Amino acid sequence: MSQKTFGQALNEALTIALEIDENVCIAGEGVGVSIHRDPNMPTHGLLEKFGRRRVKDTPVSEAAIAGLAVGASCMGLRPVVEIMFFPFITLASDMLVNHAGKLRYMSGGTSSFPLTVRVKAGVGFGAGCQHSHNLEAWVAHSPGLKIVWPSTPADAKGLLLSAIFDPDPVIVVEDLMLGRMSGDVPAGDIRTPLGQARIVSTGTDCTIVTYGAALYTVMEALTSLGDRGISCEVIDLRSLVPLDKEAILTSVRKTGRLVVVHEAIRFCGFGAELAAMVAEEAFDALKGPVKRVGAPQIPVPVAPTHEKMFKPGPEDVVTAVLGTMGK
Amino acid sequence: MSQKTFGQALNEALTIALEIDENVCIAGEGVGVSIHRDPNMPTHGLLEKFGRRRVKDTPVSEAAIAGLAVGASCMGLRPVVEIMFFPFITLASDMLVNHAGKLRYMSGGTSSFPLTVRVKAGVGFGAGCQHSHNLEAWVAHSPGLKIVWPSTPADAKGLLLSAIFDPDPVIVVEDLMLGRMSGDVPAGDIRTPLGQARIVSTGTDCTIVTYGAALYTVMEALTSLGDRGISCEVIDLRSLVPLDKEAILTSVRKTGRLVVVHEAIRFCGFGAELAAMVAEEAFDALKGPVKRVGAPQIPVPVAPTHEKMFKPGPEDVVTAVLGTMGK
Amino acid sequence: MIEHRLDPDLQTRLYTRMVLTRTFEEKIAELCREPGRMPGMQILANGQEAVAAGMVSALEPEDVIISNHRSHGHLLARGADLNALMAEIMVKGQGVNGGKAGTLHLSVPDLNILMTSTVVGAGPLLALGAAFAQQYKGSSGITVVFFGDGAAAEGSVHEAMNLAGVWKLPLLFVCENNCWAGAQRLEEHCATRHIFQRANGYDIPGRSVDGNDVEAVYNLGLELAAYCRSGKGPAFMEALTYRMRGHGEQDPQDYVDPKELERWAAKCPIRGYRQKLLKEGVLDDVQIQSIHEDAATRVEAAVAFGDASPYPGPETFLSDVFVQPPSV
Amino acid sequence: MIEHRLDPDLQTRLYTRMVLTRTFEEKIAELCREPGRMPGMQILANGQEAVAAGMVSALEPEDVIISNHRSHGHLLARGADLNALMAEIMVKGQGVNGGKAGTLHLSVPDLNILMTSTVVGAGPLLALGAAFAQQYKGSSGITVVFFGDGAAAEGSVHEAMNLAGVWKLPLLFVCENNCWAGAQRLEEHCATRHIFQRANGYDIPGRSVDGNDVEAVYNLGLELAAYCRSGKGPAFMEALTYRMRGHGEQDPQDYVDPKELERWAAKCPIRGYRQKLLKEGVLDDVQIQSIHEDAATRVEAAVAFGDASPYPGPETFLSDVFVQPPSV
């Protein structure tokens, strides 16, 4: 166990995967030679260590990068490709949604696609809406694709390793706003199972479900909620598909309340699924309205003032929790 | 007022738009010369009537078709372009999501994009998941885009005309399974306002919100529900963005129950937003769980047997309504 | 191009494959005319048999094929099981993909017919990955991808050519230029008359061939496959041919000049080759007749097999989405 | 190419525009070194000033420009207001787009700088629509789109060339080949050394030019713009130049051979042109100095203007998504 940043943890996962399985290869724009010589880059040093055969810099061709992964995985490789920023996933979406996610079903189960797509997400680095647009809800609505979103360096490593060795296509979201955060990371080939949420803190009055950087916004809110004598159970999903429904339902059946928090746009966001699922399957347990905290239905703005308004803050979480209590 | 099919109604809308505004032009694969010489095709006869300058057959290039619309609309035209089937919208999604939907915001309001995208949706014509994949939830989660989904020939005409003359980008979904259905269509330049739902039938026990072909599945279920003495209020959304929240909330406040029905995959589908919204904003009025009827999280299958299982049927609606009543 | 005389056995095989494809597809066309008989959209390649038979016959077993919506000929030339193929086209449970692919998405991984996509232009991207895997593994196989003149307008084809060109992948692009993309003729959707020349812009040798001459396709296919196999990188073949039956079986082709159809009917790849083989004495009338009869018998049997197979049942409805379905 | 002697006023203008761009961008680079001073990613075009100044100066006011992430030179050559431009780059409320574009998405529709996208390769598709609108309206304007050598790998560029080629749109593609796409050198991301030759595959004349020679760019720009304007269809210019400061201001360029940088520094488009103009007697040292001083003064004023402008306030946060916001 040692302290690592998010980037270092991801780097460790990639290194281990490349070491233990000859079928693992890495491709993407700048995954080998990068404009950032930064040990916090998940792909830092991989080219030097594993060479040009296994670490492939690509042209600026997102559709080709995704196609490469689909075709190569169907031939038995375990490609790990990078789509630089979440909004660029649009350019790869035919390959991912109509091919990676569907071809196995249509093959009648004879083909499989053990590929991993790493993609950077997050709001708050001032590049605006063509670089920032959290689209996890799109992926989750696409059958045949799995998606995980780690919020700690340990899970970053564990989920990425699980994704790479999963027999199905998995999208691994890397939250840019967590890149330099550090935490304890166990050594070796550790795997965080897909589909298992993590209870970050236990509580009795309200369940808060979140993932990614939003977890830390929630944690900030806990103090102020605690001051008011409100005890919250915080669930970090880690994996959106497959979804750990049981963890959520069990908690809500206990607390009777649910707040969902993410940085994506609220309207039709992933939180809508969580809220709807609970309103359907744990209705009887609910003591108050289900509240969703997320961004307004506008593009991610560029100005620091606007970015701050766009991103849910701890006060929004507090308001939502109070809202579930009719306060 | 005369009886028209869906296709004829859409054709009438396109004809009127081309007649009254020189800035309206049509583009897409086969919108001029088509492999179907069928008066039920929305674009039937337009090339003959308006000529090659205004009715443009394009190469098989979805990104270019969408880019054409974005660029031309920014120059003051009102392009109406067609993306043949919903799954192909992936190929146009960078242009639609990252450009049509965002460039106005980033211009600080100096640019606008009065474009319309027509896209065919629907499940049940046996072509499988690369031709059938209802992605309205994707569009709804993309800021700056509006989306409508008519369920009657009159609304098909009225919504398409409103979309074409709306100053913003609008996606108009044409439900393939309704193509040959006919109904009364008023003559002339009629406009169905965006953002106004239609109460199809009033009732007291449960609100059913739906859109597109699913409306008819709901209507089929009404008889059987009526036989059981259950009175349902059916709302046809017509417009998903902007959403007529008030119509839904008012109805649920009256009936105390909500069932959402669509043909898209349930998980992270548009119905999740509706259910979540009601669980948040009309919680106190709810007498039972909110139920969602939709497809399972798998690709649209090809076999007739499987297609039938995939598509929600009247019995699913009945079960859901009973479910809201704890039955 | 190598213009050597082909072995008579091979010539017979080429002819037989074309006849089988034609017979198979004419049967499908016939079934389509029975209302409600064939589900989905049926898209046939009548007139293009020489491209499929010629190109696929030039491949080695380890070579991978990626196909598109007009795939029957590619599959049949590769030796796919007729019964299971017809059953799949009828979307039956005993089809090659258990009734989950239908006519548009047929794949037979055992024969290295790896994937078929009906998203126009997707094939070349899928092929990129397959060819990359071959290169990565040091396999002697190459990947061949079939796509249309219409597909050549998709950005995907360009991305595939560029990346294959940079990485020198063993990828053979085969563009079946059948003069039409849906109801749009070549001049309306393509800014060049010579699609193969675009390959030069990616440091890829581009060649064109008479796609109705099965031996010409075979010879060029052999040559270009050898080029790819030798590690020199990708190659590009444009096969000039014609789509005789319209885009799909619902297409009345009323936008096509009947004279154009007549002109191409006169260039029928099967009749032309038959005359050549008769003239060269490779086959005689009796042998020809038996090839046609054989094909008819096998196709009839396949239809009977398909008819006898039930539609897939509820047990496979939810399966095969994931290898490892969510445990939670 | 027309090789006539340019008018001295024009020569002065070309020089002045390059100097203004260089001064403006060096100031931004300087501000970037003050921690926390410049929000977002700053991407500069030092070394590429001749392409922007030469090409944009060859345009008419009705011509439309579509730009990319390396846009400052295009905007300045077009005469965008320095103060409002700098304020926008600082993401301030008095910026050209009210602080909602930032440095990466600048647009000034009043000057027909219609749109700027930072999605690599998007520009050519947007340009397709603009050029179509010009053709549709019978305007005499043309559309010019700037994109990089890296962008040339995106499928979008191919789709744009094909459609522009089929419809003969008045669209001038300008590929600024600055030898790099991020940290990937041309050979690593592009399967050809001569991107302009791809244009032939779309029936589009493709030409290459020394992108560090402002007069050469101007002359070829004029010639190709005239071609597009005449209704003959699209044209393609590849301008060979070099990105002197790395991909963005956070890029230490440690992957670049310092000798390569030196070689290109010696080809500085501004110094080279200054020597020419001095030699030709178009400008003397005093005039040169005053041009540089003027630029410095204007840039300082712009920074002061930007500094004085507040960040956009809450009132514009939700606005401008729709022209007609939902009434419900």
Ligand SMILES: Cc1ncc(C[n+]2csc(CCOP(=O)(O)OP(=O)(O)O)c2C)c(N)n1
């Ligand atoms: C991305 C996409 N766009 C549109 C279609 C609809 N479509 C199916 S086949 C076809 C024409 C393709 O023409 P071509 O590539 O020449 O192949 P051909 O049908 O002539 O064999 C079109 C437009 C599709 N399947 N996929």
Ligand SMILES: Cc1ncc(C[n+]2csc(CCOP(=O)(O)OP(=O)(O)O)c2C)c(N)n1
């Ligand atoms: C679709 C997309 N992919 C990746 C990026 C990240 N990116 C920004 S600029 C750039 C390199 C572009 O190279 P080139 O087109 O040559 O332009 P240059 O930066 O050299 O001016 C990349 C990869 C992006 N902005 N958009």
Ligand SMILES: [Mg+2]
């Ligand atoms: Mg074709």
Ligand SMILES: [Mg+2]
């Ligand atoms: Mg470059």
